[in-house]
Amino acid sequence: MLKVLIFLAAIAFAEKLMLTVEELEQYDGRNGKIYIAVDGIIFDVTDGPSYQPKGSYSMFAGRDVTVALAKYSFDKKWLTMRPEEANLTEGQKKAVEGWKDFYAEKYPIIGELIPSKPREDI
Numbered sequence: 001m002l003k004v005l006i007f008l009a010a011i012a013f014a015e016k017l018m019l020t021v022e023e024l025e026q027y028d029g030r031n032g033k034i035y036i037a038v039d040g041i042i043f044d045v046t047d048g049p050s051y052q053p054k055g056s057y058s059m060f061a062g063r064d065v066t067v068a069l070a071k072y073s074f075d076k077k078w079l080t081m082r083p084e085e086a087n088l089t090e091g092q093k094k095a096v097e098g099w100k101d102f103y104a105e106k107y108p109i110i111g112e113l114i115p116s117k118p119r120e121d122i
């Protein structure tokens with residue numbers, strides 16, 4: 001947790017990526033970079049073998065993986081569900097905190113998720 005806060009403070013003054021979940025999708029490796037989001041924080045996992053096309057967690061690339069981690073499931077529906085729609089239990093929220101610390105220890109934080117832009121076709 002502390003490490004996340006320190007990183008957030010540091011990047012508050014530096015160049016920080018602000019992406020919607022739709023914009024995050026392009027960072028699935030196709031342009032060289034692989035990013036994932038956990039609880040609003042975007043991590044650069046490009047150097048993680050698990051996120052390469054043949055890695056065990058390749059389906060995480062370019063996604064907000066908060067709900068999948070909370071549910072501890074690879075079901076595609078959790079990889080596309082927004083955390084605020086997921087009705088996570090306190091235990092699941094705690095699990096997410098743990099994963100966030102895990103990622104903060106292992107990978108650079110490079111930005112934050114921002115709310116999606118309103119759809120223009122409705």
Ligand code: HEM
Nearest residue numbers: 045048049050055056057068069070071072073074099106
């Ligand atoms: C059959 C069940 C599972 C097995 C045997 C398993 C096994 C492993 C192993 C051996 C690692 C370390 C090596 C690696 O990164 O590939 C790992 C890492 C990891 N696992 Fe699993 N896992 C399972 C299920 C899951 C599920 C359901 C999730 C979450 C939806 C999950 C999330 C992760 C994450 C985030 C890492 C860290 C990857 C990294 O280093 O960046 N695992 N798992």
